Amino acid sequence: MKKTDLRFKVANREALIGVGLAIFNFVWWFGLAYGLGDRTPEDYTYIMGLPSWFFYSCILGFLIMVVLVIVAVKFWFTEVPLDDEGGNLE
Template sequence: MENKDKTDWRFKVANREALIGCGLALLNFVWWFGFAYGMGSRPVEEYSYILGMPDWFFYSCVVGFLLITALVIFVVKVFFKEVPFEEEEELR
């Protein structure tokens, strides 16, 4: 049985990066939902249009996509580490 103190350091890195990924996915959903249902629940007559699209669609889908894409690129470059896949030889 493996000792908890000897857990591979790569699991800590992977868990942290997975939590960051889940946070980004949650942020993306909240952004999309907020604009799509917040602004999109108005009567159609009250919609304003940006580039021929309803404003709620433009902000939720177009701006949201660009924002999350930029955020993912930033997070990967700044917070993610490259880890080797090869198993480390145990010291004897």
């Protein structure tokens, strides 16, 4: 029976984290852009000269994603050796 390389487990976990972040980003953007942007332009509220739906979905959403990606990389991602031996992962 062939032993599974631990690097694949790490890569799969990190890929799932990346997919989760992408899904969160899409749900955030879609929900706020279409949830707040379904009114007529005369009824929009503005933040810093931008419609609130755009500010919350694109500007604030981008900043939240930057923070989430930094947190994910800093705390959940693991450096793995890429040589043939695979090194020693803990």
